[in-house]
Amino acid sequence: MAKRIKGHLIAVDQGEEILFSDFEDDGDMWSGEGPRERRKTIAFSEPFAQPPRVHCGLSMWDMDHGHNQRADLTTEEVTSDGFTVVFRTWGDTRIARVRIAWMAIGAAVDDDQWQLY
Template sequence: MRTQSINRSLCCVILVLAIYDVFKLATAKCESGEVDMYQYPESPFPINKTITFKEPFSATPSVMYGITMIDINYAENKRARIKLLGSNETEFTVWMGTMHDTKLFGLGMRWMACD
């Protein structure tokens, strides 16, 4: 009789934990924003930019980003690049720059981080 009661209790605990885990996956947190770096006539690039989240994530989030604005000298080839340097629960850092002879005056990016 006592063994059955313990087994029932363990089953209830396992069920509650399983339900909690499912809902935890369904309630993912995301945050997004936009960064514009611009300076004329001198180029500020290359530059490292650290973005701090409004609220920390519970684990390191996945960070996605894309270029939204570019201002390049017309006389050179058009090259710009953004690289993710690192991320953690509170912030991420990107490198924004050019390649070879490109003169870059402005570069914008939109980002989204989700756990």
């Protein structure tokens, strides 16, 4: 679905985050089985005028080659201030580490437009 941005000010914010590293401490993404998920709340550098569109992708994953590689990456709870990234896996998949890259595009706050009430 397309999103039209009103006004002439468009903001872009981006970053990378290590979502988890479970190999060193035998965490559940590495040693567990069945449905598992990790969530991380990410704050934008500056607030957008309204919730932006957020694109998220894997920039690094370290997985055990002896098992099926299953991954689901999505964003939830997108607001003007930030969003939550959610990584899920299931079955016998063993994941040591995951880093994600993200980009948000939306209407920028216009300091010249203010509301009295």
